[in-house]
Amino acid sequence: xxxxxxxxxxxxxxxxxxxxxxxxxxxxxxxxxxxxxxxxxxxxxxxxxxxxxxxxxxxxxxxxxxxxxxxxxxxxxxxxxxxxxxxxxxxxxxxxxxxxxxxxxxxxxxxxxxxxxxxxxxxxxxxxxxxxxxxxxxxxxxxxxxxxxxxxxxxxxxxxxxxxxxxxxxxxxxxxxxxxxxxxxxxxxxxxxxxxxxxxxxxxxxxxxxxxxxxxxxxxxxxxxxx
Amino acid sequence: xxxxxxxxxxxxxxxxxxxxxxxxxxxxxxxxxxxxxxxxxxxxxxxxxxxxxxxxxxxxxxxxxxxxxxxxxxxxxxxxxxxxxxxxxxxxxxxxxxxxxxxxxxxxxxxxxxxxxxxxxxxxxxxxxxxxxxxxxxxxxxxxxxxxxxxxxxxxxxxxxxxxxxxxxxxxxxxxxxxxxxxxxxxxxxxxxxxxxxxxxxxxxxxxxxxxxxxxxxxxxxxxxxxxxxxxxxxxxxxxxxxxxxxxxxxxxxxxxxxxxxxxxxxxxxxxxxxxxxxxxxxxxxxxxxxxxxxxxxxxxxxxxxxxxxxxxxxxxxxxxxxxxxxxxxxxxxxxxxxxxxxxxxxxxxxxxxxxxxxxxxxxxxxxxxxxxxxxxxxxxxxxxxxxxxxxxxxxxxxxxxxxxxxxxxxxxxxxxxxxxxxxxxxxxxxxxxxxxxxxxxxxxxxxxxxxxxxxxxxxxxxxxxxxxxxxxxxxxx
Numbered sequence: 092x093x094x095x096x097x098x099x100x101x102x103x104x105x106x107x108x109x110x111x112x113x114x115x116x117x118x119x120x121x122x123x124x125x126x127x128x129x130x131x132x133x134x135x136x137x138x139x140x141x142x143x144x145x146x147x148x149x150x151x152x153x154x155x156x157x158x159x160x161x162x163x164x165x166x167x168x169x170x171x172x173x174x175x176x177x178x179x180x181x182x183x184x185x186x187x188x189x190x191x192x193x194x195x196x197x198x199x200x201x202x203x204x205x206x207x208x209x210x211x212x213x214x215x216x217x218x219x220x221x222x223x224x225x226x227x228x229x230x231x232x233x234x235x236x237x238x239x240x241x242x243x244x245x246x247x248x249x250x251x252x253x254x255x256x257x258x259x260x261x262x263x264x265x266x267x268x269x270x271x272x273x274x275x276x277x278x279x280x281x282x283x284x285x286x287x288x289x290x291x292x293x294x295x296x297x298x299x300x301x302x303x304x305x306x307x308x309x310x311x312x313x314x315x316x317x318x
Numbered sequence: 319x320x321x322x323x324x325x326x327x328x329x330x331x332x333x334x335x336x337x338x339x340x341x342x343x344x345x346x347x348x349x350x351x352x353x354x355x356x357x358x359x360x361x362x363x364x365x366x367x368x369x370x371x372x373x374x375x376x377x378x379x380x381x382x383x384x385x386x387x388x389x390x391x392x393x394x395x396x397x398x399x400x401x402x403x404x405x406x407x408x409x410x411x412x413x414x415x416x417x418x419x420x421x422x423x424x425x426x427x428x429x430x431x432x433x434x435x436x437x438x439x440x441x442x443x444x445x446x447x448x449x450x451x452x453x454x455x456x457x458x459x460x461x462x463x464x465x466x467x468x469x470x471x472x473x474x475x476x477x478x479x480x481x482x483x484x485x486x487x488x489x490x491x492x493x494x495x496x497x498x499x500x501x502x503x504x505x506x507x508x509x510x511x512x513x514x515x516x517x518x519x520x521x522x523x524x525x526x527x528x529x530x531x532x533x534x535x536x537x538x539x540x541x542x543x544x545x546x547x548x549x550x551x552x553x554x555x556x557x558x559x560x561x562x563x564x565x566x567x568x569x570x571x572x573x574x575x576x577x578x579x580x581x582x583x584x585x586x587x588x589x590x591x592x593x594x595x596x597x598x599x600x601x602x603x604x605x606x607x608x609x610x611x612x613x614x615x616x617x618x619x620x621x622x623x624x625x626x627x628x629x630x631x632x633x634x635x636x637x638x639x640x641x642x643x644x645x646x647x648x649x650x651x652x653x654x655x656x657x658x659x660x661x662x663x664x665x666x667x668x669x670x671x672x673x674x675x676x677x678x679x680x681x682x683x684x685x686x687x688x689x690x691x692x693x694x695x696x697x698x699x700x701x702x703x704x705x706x707x708x709x710x711x712x713x714x715x716x717x718x719x720x721x722x723x724x725x726x727x728x729x730x731x732x733x734x735x736x737x738x739x740x741x742x743x744x745x746x747x748x749x750x751x752x753x754x755x756x757x758x759x760x761x762x763x764x765x766x767x768x769x770x771x772x773x774x775x776x777x778x779x780x781x782x783x784x785x786x787x788x789x790x791x792x793x794x795x796x
Contacts, residue, residue: 123416123794125471125791125792126438126439126789126790126791127419127438127463127791128440129420129789130479132444132788133443133448134445134766135448136779137781138581138780139451140581140585140586161588162586162587162777163777163780195575195581283580
């Protein structure tokens with residue numbers, strides 16, 4: 092009986108040792124080790140934003156001034172032409188537009204498109220039934236200039252140095268460049284902190300039909316940059 | 319034996335005293351000295367006295383002196399007990415050292431031994447990139463590890479550290495309402511387990527609140543420390559790295575630009591950093607390099623010789639129409655696989671060349687299949703690795719967040735020795751030999767790339783900064 096007790100004690104001791112080993116595994120087996128941590132590596136993205144200033148006297152519109160969704164889209168910038176401007180056939184109207192990159196990244200590409208052009212009656216005038224956005228309607232050009240607004244390169248409808256007035260160009264622009272997939276490429280966008288200057292010109296043809304009297308073309312131009 | 323020697327030695331002066339004081343051959347010490355100087359002279363005393371009993375006594379005493387001196391000087395064998403003895407003196411045991419160093423590019427070497435108990439959490443950042451754009455040039459850094467100890471490192475590991483920091487104020491035993499820390503790397507969720515470690519001692523606490531990245535304090539709930547944790551002790555959130563939103567990598571907006579300066583991330587309203595979108599978009603790779611010892615450990619291409627790493631560069635030597643082009647000279651800033659198409663552009667002119675072998679970041683030329691150039695491409699013509707760029711731009715997997723969650727502490731990556739390009743020795747017992755043979759050093763390229771998926775709007779990634787870390791660990795040979 093006493094021998095059995097001795098064996099039990101031995102086995103019990105082994106059980107205790109086993110239990111301790113199980114419970115303290117991490118500390119039982121001593122090893123040498125070394126540890127090095129490279130903390131604090133960083134990678135930061137740049138920003139790609141730009142401003143749109145219609146005629147120097149008006150408010151600067153910034154791309155990041157729109158709502159958070161979709162983000163970096165501002166559809167509330169100033170109109171190029173006031174709707175109260177009554178145009179006579181053959182009378183040219185122009186708007187100066189400054190596009191400036193306000194982010195840290197260069198704009199790799201600058202483009203423009205016209206989401207819509209719709210005819211509405213001119214406020215307070217009898218409607219003539221014609222469509223200034225249609226064939227025979229208004230003429231449009233986009234002229235690049237230097238900082239002093241001196242013409243340097245026509246971007247629409249031709250690539251001459253100075254833009255001509257050409258028939259049906261508002262219609263053509265609206266029809267062929269309505270969205271981001273069909274833009275007019277204006278070339279490399281401004282580098283960070285730099286600007287490009289444009290004059291947008293519009294005119295009713297001198298021989299405009301009477302049907303265009305009392306009609307208004309409502310259109311937008313969207314400027315787009317990519318990095 | 320020593321006690322016997324002492325006893326016999328005690329007899330020596332006794333014999334000497336009796337010899338001198340008893341008269342006879344030498345009447346004094348002076349006479350003895352004189353005789354020693356001039357041994358050819360006769361002693362001063364009369365030789366007729368040698369038959370006296372006193373003389374015999376002196377002879378006995380002289381014998382005692384001789385025995386005493388002989389015993390003292392080590393004639394242990396003169397005693398009549400058998401014995402034998404050998405001695406292995408000077409035995410000693412000394413532990414080896416297992417330490418390592420880490421150097422980013424040519425920067426300051428960081429030693430594990432410089433930290434608390436061979437843990438140094440403050441080595442240099444690997445990369446520090448700003449103003450990155452989608453599809454822009456990737457960036458790589460070289461990290462050189464060396465076993466600086468006397469012992470072989472049986473295992474070398476790489477893993478993503480937990481959300482971590484270090485103590486900036488000592489923690490003493492007793493109540494611990496909060497921990498003062500260096501700017502936190504990562505974010506903490508309320509209730510996370512916060513472990514403070516110093517050498518072999520550690521203790522876990524519970525975070526009271528969520529803690530933002532770069533914070534310098536962690537509030538604790540009902541915490542009582544049973545240890546002393548000195549300044550520099552490691553602080554880790556061992557609940558982290560489980561999901562992409564709880565990783566060591568964390569996002570913040572870049573600072574606002576301020577008047578007259580370009581917009582920063584804080585100026586924008588469409589780039590929320592919550593849930594770490596930038597960490598989840600930026601690709602990361604870890605490429606081991608060495609002559610015929612290339613291996614992709616992390617990233618697209620893992621397990622092969624080449625991690626996918628886009629190259630965008632420029633010719634450093636012009637091409638001529640004749641003779642055929644067999645090599646393109648440019649600074650390789652990614653990795654190029656054999657058979658990749660190297661696209662060269664200058665104005666309206668373009669041509670694709672086919673790489674004939676792998677080329678790695680740092681190379682200055684790439685051999686290509688011999689072909690006539692279709693144009694005399696000048697220096698600075700743009701060079702792009704088409705396959706690598708295409709593969710990277712559609713990769714949504716191999717991100718920093720993926721590294722953090724897939725290679726976290728509990729799933730650390732064993733960096734077996736590379737035996738040839740794309741081959742490792744998984745049976746190895748030594749991952750990094752002891753200092754300072756060539757095999758004590760291993761070199762890695764760490765790279766990042768923000769992909770540019772075709773047609774995707776990535777505005778939400780503007781003006782964000784990701785911060786992350788990586789940990790290298792060695793264990794002794796088992």
